[in-house]
Amino acid sequence: AQSVTQLGSHVSVSEGALVLLRCNYSSSVPPYLFWYVQYPNQGLQLLLKYTSAATLVKGINGFEAEFKKSETSFHLTKPSAHMSDAAEYFCAVTNGANSKLTFGKGITLSVRP
């Protein structure tokens, strides 16, 4: 079985501040991990993915995430928030090449001017 936990439903940061969105996973085998972003009334867009190569993964729009097996975490970070980063973010896990993704509940990021 696999699962993802995204604690909290909303994070608010000031423009230019560090963005940190937390994701913890549970998987019985080495996982593949993903972060998606969703802007209002749009589909989800892949930000980045971990597929057992480098543990620090860089994605689009300046985001990156680090896979930490010992902590079962895959937190998403961005050094400096921009107003355009305001959106909902989903973490997801799968444990096999043909397996379905399991999504977290999502977390809404707000960016204050």
Next chain:
Amino acid sequence: SQTIHQWPATLVQPVGSPLSLECTVEGTSNPNLYWYRQAAGRGLQLLFYSVGIGQISSEVPQNLSASRPQDRQFILSSKKLLLSDSGFYLCAWSAGGLYGYTFGSGTRLTVV
């Protein structure tokens, strides 16, 4: 390159009316296909998935059904809509878990 098309973008339907949402994928063959629903504050709910023509798996019992009449076509249907069917419906495709999903742009369904 692969693309996914989902339509319509918005839909307002009366209670008791039928529903048909269509999703098509281009540029790939034998994709895994998925229908999700987002209700306000409830995250992503997997409704159906399909690994091939005519093969449909339902994740939750509900008022909806899905069909895959062609390799790259996935249809979400209902014979009689309920108010609780309102939400944002997303179609997605995948070539396998390693690659993640690619989502369509979604359909906002309001049942009145």
